[in-house]
Amino acid sequence: MTTEHFPILQVVLPLLAAPVCLLIRHPRRCWWLAMTVSAATLVISVILISTVYASGPIVYHLGSWAAPWGIEYRIDRLNSLVLLIVSGIGSVVLLFAHGSLGFEVKRSRQYIFYTAWMLCLCGLLGMCATGDLFNIFVFLEISSLSMYLMIALGYEHRALNAVFSYLVMGTIGATFFLIGVGLLYALTGTLNLVDLSNRLEPIAGSPTVLTAFAFIILGIGIKAAVFPLHWWLPDAYRYAPNSATALLACTASKVAVYLIIRFVYDLFGPGFSFKSVQLTEVLLAAGVSATLLMSTVAVFQNDIKKMFAYSSVAQVGYMVIGISLASVAGVTAALLHMFNHAVIKSALFMALGTAFVRTGGFSIDQIQGMGRYMPWTMAALLVAGLSLVGVPLTAGFVSKWYLILAAIEHDYLWLAIIVVAGSLLTLAYVWRVIEAGYFKPIPNHIEQRREAGAGLLVPLWILVLANLYFGIDTSLTLGAAHGAARALLGIAQ
Amino acid sequence: MQLNKLFSAVMLFGMYSLLSAALFVSLDAVDVALTEASVGAGIATILMLGALSLTTNRQRQISWKRRLPAALVTVAIGVLLLYGLSDLPVFGDPAAPAFKHVYPRYAFESPHEIGIPNMVTSVLASYRGYDTLGEVTVIFTAAVAVATLMGHGSDTRSFSGEGMEHHLILRINAKLLLPMILLFALYVQFHGDYGPGGGFQAGVIFAAGFILYGLVFGMSTIREVAPPKIIRILCAAGLGLYLLVGLCGMLLGGNFLDYNVLAHHPVHGQHIGIMLIELGVGTTVAASMIGLFYAYAEHEHRQ
Amino acid sequence: MIDFGNIIYWVVVFLMMTGLYLVLASGNLIKKVVGLNIFQSSVFILYISLGKIAGGTAPIFAEGIERYANPLPHVLILTAIVVGVATTAVALALAVRIYAVYGSVEEADIEKQEVDAD
Incomplete structure (x- = not known):
């Protein structure tokens, strides 16, 4: 087998590992298998992205059927970046899961968690790689169902309610998406994204196209938790096992945001999205209210995991603002933030997961004085928190900086001010965590006052260091985001 | 109301x-x-x-x-x-775009290209066989999820679930019906190339036969015939078979899920490929449905 | 054959609204699942009606037949039906578990217990 099969292998390997995990049932062996497969997908992503940059988009025909008749995989600059985020962050979080799962999921059920993890990885990668509209729906459902299962494995029974709401919202979203796809098919007779995009141009004024657009964006918007379609998110994030929360926050929502970018800029095209439909105003309103309102809600949360969950909705707001600007600078900022936020939030949720090992909870009272007995974990929380705020020399600074530049490019000074205001609100809630961790006495009920094991700290610090690295050396991330944005908006390289 | x-x-x-x-x-x-x-x-x-x-x-x-x-x-x-x-477009309009672009190949060339008359099977299993792989994966995921949520995944729990020992007519009828149902399932499974049907429908019918048997003769009897462990293996095996067919296409020099390379003649290859993947679909679906039934029954027993 | 006109599309809209309303308004988890199923089946009817061709037959090749219904929407809906029942199974399993924990499948009761627990 040569490199030509890499696009499909990346998706099929996790899929192959899932039934094997189910049969092995031994937690450690399942983890080894999952980890090997996950690392393999990461290697493939790296090869794919470098191939795309060297020789243009890769097209792979499934079943050897040519495109509009069969399903094709199409890897370009945009989705190769998302594939890299999903497989990269997914691998580090899986490394973390090995250490953290034992504290949350019964040993006899851990193999199910890994099976679900593999299915979810397969679904997410499949959604990114595919060039077929209906295929997106199928893989969306694979990732969603496996995600429901992972959340339901959470040890608190509130996880069940959280999953049920998530399932209902997710299914409504997927069905909206399906309605949109049906309408587009009725008008064009095809499901292939590239083919569709060409055939939509002459009929862009049709009410049916507008409706299809609305249903598709609404459906994916629910999955991406774009404000005000986010209300399933805080509970789902809160009650999932910690490693699943990190996966959910850093890959699943990012893939949904990717799909919004793909549909807005590629399938319907910026001409349609921003001229025929007043998408700029809609998205800007959603993004700005997410940033301000959800950050404010986060400030008043006493449960840190929920605080960071609301913060995720706010951060998706930043990406939505970037998308709404309809310019290379805006899309670059959105993609940069997608990458950086994945690195930031996974570090934060993993730090919380590490703290949980000793504190047994997520309330702000429980982490008091943690800086004294868990210095590494608390330091990780500090660095990743500052990165979330957007302090210079961290990854979070880079994306916010480019978002502000993009806003100024459009003469939206007020928008730049809102971005800064959002950061100040972020500082307010991150500060609450830091204050509790460093300046409060240790509560009495904490029995084991010592640092967590290396199995948790090593993956955590990989991501913390990544936060610093991508804050200082921006050439890789900025180059990839900028390249993808230029390709999307059809600007010659 | x-x-x-x-x-x-x-x-x-x-x-x-x-x-x-x-x-x-x-x-x-x-x-x-x-x-x-x-x-x-x-x-x-x-x-x-x-x-x-x-x-x-x-x-x-x-x-x-x-x-x-x-x-x-x-x-x-x-x-x-x-x-x-x-x-x-107006309902049923032959000039609608849906009948122009991709459709003609499915409708008029697939009987020669794939060699089977049922176009739905051709599209399902071959042109868009990858979607169907996803569909099998969805069912697999759901089966794992339901078993985990309701059954707590143990094999050892014994069942006292009684059947309907005193309903003689029901028992005799069930005994008469069961072989018919299973035979019909096999017919739907292997006749899906020519008439309506295929792995999915066959799997559901097959499972229905089993469930009937379980309801009438008691849970312990059906668990002897099909222990949960076997069901779990079959559930994974169906998905595995589908994947292996796909990988075989790859190893024999085609793309993933390319059936043309499975035999010397492409149409023959398509036949083999479609038959195998439909078998995979049927296996996983039947096993999943029986698994769902077990999960519900086990949960009831625990309460 | 009666000319359906575009009445079938009105049926789709009606079913979609019924299902969606049931999901959003109902506080009973099982009824929500019923609503979701009705909502999804409106989409099934939409797709299948797109595949209908006037004067055509089922998409199974036979000598002397020129017009076949479009098999593609049929295939997509086969997949969607399966996805739908998979989701339904998971949702119902969750409802059963929720009942085991809270003794109710009404959202209001569950919320009340949660608030009391805090």
Whole structure:
């Protein structure tokens, strides 16, 4: 087998590992298998992205059927970046899961968690790689169902309610998406994204196209938790096992945001999205209210995991603002933030997961004085928190900086001010965590006052260091985001 | 009409589903009708009834506080959809775009290219075989999820679940019916190339036969025939078979799920490929459905 | 054959609204699942009606027949039906578990217990 099969292998390997995990049932062996497969997908992503940059988009025909008749995989600059985020962050979080799962999921059920993890990885990668509209729906459902299962494995029974709401919202979203796809098919007779995009141009004024657009964006918007379609998110994030929360926050929502970018800029095209439909105003309103309102809600949360969950909705707001600007600078900022936020939030949720090992909870009272007995974990929380705020020399600074530049490019000074205001609100809630961790006495009920094991700290610090690295050396991330944005908006390289 | 008993709501849903299957027949979608009848009116309704028996039949009145926003959202979405449907091609119009671009190849070339008359099977298993792989994965995931949520995944729990020992007529009828059901399942499985049917429908029918057996002769008998461990292995094996067929295409020099390379002649290769993947679909679906039944039964027993 | 006109699309809209309303308004988890199923089946009817061709037959090749219904929407809906029942199974399993924990499948009761627990 040569490199030509890499696009499909990346998706099929996790899929192959899932039934094997189910049969092995031994937690450690399942983890080894999952980890090997996950690392393999990461290697493939790296090869794919470098191939795309060297020789243009890769097209792979499934079943050897040519495109509009069969399903094709199409890897370009945009989705190769998302594939890299999903497989990269997914691998580090899986490394973390090995250490953290034992504290949350019964040993006899851990193999199910890994099976679900593999299915979810397969679904997410499949959604990114595919060039077929209906295929997106199928893989969306694979990732969603496996995600429901992972959340339901959470040890608190509130996880069940959280999953049920998530399932209902997710299914409504997927069905909206399906309605949109049906309408587009009725008008064009095809499901292939590239083919569709060409055939939509002459009929862009049709009410049916507008409706299809609305249903598709609404459906994916629910999955991406774009404000005000986010209300399933805080509970789902809160009650999932910690490693699943990190996966959910850093890959699943990012893939949904990717799909919004793909549909807005590629399938319907910026001409349609921003001229025929007043998408700029809609998205800007959603993004700005997410940033301000959800950050404010986060400030008043006493449960840190929920605080960071609301913060995720706010951060998706930043990406939505970037998308709404309809310019290379805006899309670059959105993609940069997608990458950086994945690195930031996974570090934060993993730090919380590490703290949980000793504190047994997520309330702000429980982490008091943690800086004294868990210095590494608390330091990780500090660095990743500052990165979330957007302090210079961290990854979070880079994306916010480019978002502000993009806003100024459009003469939206007020928008730049809102971005800064959002950061100040972020500082307010991150500060609450830091204050509790460093300046409060240790509560009495904490029995084991010592640092967590290396199995948790090593993956955590990989991501913390990544936060610093991508804050200082921006050439890789900025180059990839900028390249993808230029390709999307059809600007010659 | 306000239905206070959920039972009536579920039964109405089952009837509705059966009627929509009839509608699908009149719209020339026989495969879909067969599936809707066995899945919507069959499995989904049974699952809902099962859930009712494990929870409660009563429901509360819906408060106005909930009704109003729900109605507003619903109307808004409904108006949007009406607006969108206004520009669709006329129903049944042969000149509609849906019959122009991709369709001719499926309708007029697939009988030669793939070599089987049922175009739905051709598209399902070959042109868009990758979607079907995803579909099998979805069923697999759901089976794992339900078993985990309800059964706690143990093999050792013994069952005292009695059958209907005293219903002689029922038992004799079930014994007579069972071979027919299983035979019909096999027919639907292997005749899917020529008539409506295929792995999915066959799997559901096969599972229905098993479930009937379990209901009449008791859970312990059916668990002797098909222990949960075997069911779990079969569930994984069906998906594995599908994947292996795909990988074989790759190893023999084609792309993933390329059946042409499976034999010397492409049409022959398509035949082999479709038969194998349909077998995979049937296996996983049947095993999953039986697994769902076990999960519900086990949960009931524990309570 | 009666000319359906575009009445079938009105049926789709009606079913979609019924299902969606049931999901959003109902506080009973099982009824929500019933609503979701009705909502999804409206999409099934939409797709299948797109595949209908006037004067055509079922998409199974036979000598002397020129017009076949479009098999593609049928295939997509076969997949969607399966996905739908998979989701239904998971949702109902969750409802059963929720009932085991809270003794109710009404959202209001569950919320009340949660608030009391805090």
